[in-house]
Amino acid sequence: MKFGGTSVADAGRLRAVASLAKARAGSGVLLVLSAFSKVTDGLFAAGRAAVGGDEAEALSLLQKMIERHRAVASELLGVGRAELPEAVESAIAAAEADLGAVLKGAALLRALPERSLDILAGRGELLSTAILAAFMGAPWIDAREVMRTDSRFGSAKPLTGEIRELASKRMLPLVGPGMIAVTQGYIGADTSGAPTTLGRGGSDYSASLFGAALGASEIQIWTDVEGILTCDPRVVPTARPVELLGYDEAAELAAFGAKVLHPATILPAIELGIPVTVRNSMVPDGRFTTISRESASGQPVTALASRGPVTVITVRTPRMLGGAGFLANIFEAFGRRGVSVDLVSTSEVSVSATVDGNDGVDELAADLAELGDVRIMRDRAVVALVGERLLKTPGVPAKALGALSDINVEMISLGANEINLSLVVERGQAAEAQRRLHAAFFE
Secondary structure (H helix, E strand, C coil): CCCHHHCCCCHHHHHHHHHHHHCHHHHHHEEEECCCEEEEEEEHHHHHHCCCCCCCHHHHHHHHHHHHHHHHHHHHHHHCHCCHHHHHHHHHHHHHHHHHHHHHHHHHHHHHHHHHHHHHHCCCHHHHHHHHHHHHHHEEEEEEHHCEECCCCCCEECCCHHHHHHHHHHHHHHHCCCCCCEECCCEEEECCCCEECCCCHHHHHHHHHHHHCCCCEEEEEECCCCEEEEECCCCCCCECCCCEHHHHHHHHHHHCCCCCCCCHHHHHHHHHCCCCCEEECCCCCCEEEEECCCCCCCCCEEEEEEEEEEEEEEEEEEHHHHCCCHHHHHHHHHCCCCEEEEEEEECEEEEEEEEEEECCCHHHHHHHHHEEEEEEEEEEEEEECCCCCCCCCCHHHHHHHHHHCCCCCEEEEEEECCCCEEEEHHHHHHHHHHHHHHHHHCC
């Protein structure tokens, strides 16, 4: 059971986490926690202040974080701040001393090496778990002793063979039937013992890796929404959870802007056939999404997603007609400028491609002008329809374009995996496009 920052934001939320875990203890539970909400962001802010030479501000931000943990621990455990259990007080005191030294060093050097930044960024998880373990009377496992990684600080790569061996020795005996143990997401250590972090989505990744190493029956990702929704609820308030989702569908949705879960982080579990469920810790008995290798929604359109801003680059020249290798010349220019291509659409005499943002576009356009006429359309958005049976169901593209009858669709791309139909529109029309498509396919 993995709980993110909003699910462990205060004493009340931690009580709820403990209750949810105890209700499932019959199968044995490994709790994987993030830092309290906003704590990691605050530690990064302290690091930036230190690098900027403002040691006082950096230490002030650190002190606010320390006091927040003492206050939450005091409320949760029902004791005064001076009466905290030794395990909790020692964890908080060690964080204050260690991070204070890191920030003072950064202020002196006006630099914060990635190795030191990982020490700073990963401390919140150690504190949140120490507090919850004390409240539950549960074993506390230092994830750095199990999550073995390489030494790419900031985005370390897990060493799955070693993790499996270490989890078998240090975790498995503590999570048998009726047992609960508490550990951290996001953090690990390299072979020398130096702390590392797993980067974006690190806690989900930790849960997947630990679940795979332990042969878990299920991995539950507890967040603040009821699973993966049919659309961004900020755009379409009537969006609803998708009950079943295939891994490929989840990957497409994440690639096109869905924010709940990045499928790369759950791949270790999916590869072993372990189902992953995305649940709402605020509504524990509500709806949720199950992602697995075998299952899929079975729907023509499972969900919508959008990404922007994107820029559309079109190169038009008669020389493309029957010209062998011409596309290779065009995309070689993209590669030379380090610009990653997303969607591609071609005709006999033109090729259009989308790229994220605007970085490097002007320089790229100058290179492409040697090959043909170049047209740049900025501030666009991609609206994607994703579904396992999208291209197997007659009429889906016609229905989609019909719903957008008076919205100019400037580019269309059908994914090679047959589960993605992408439409490029002006960015200002992307929200309305999603509302109309959602009405057409889900309402």
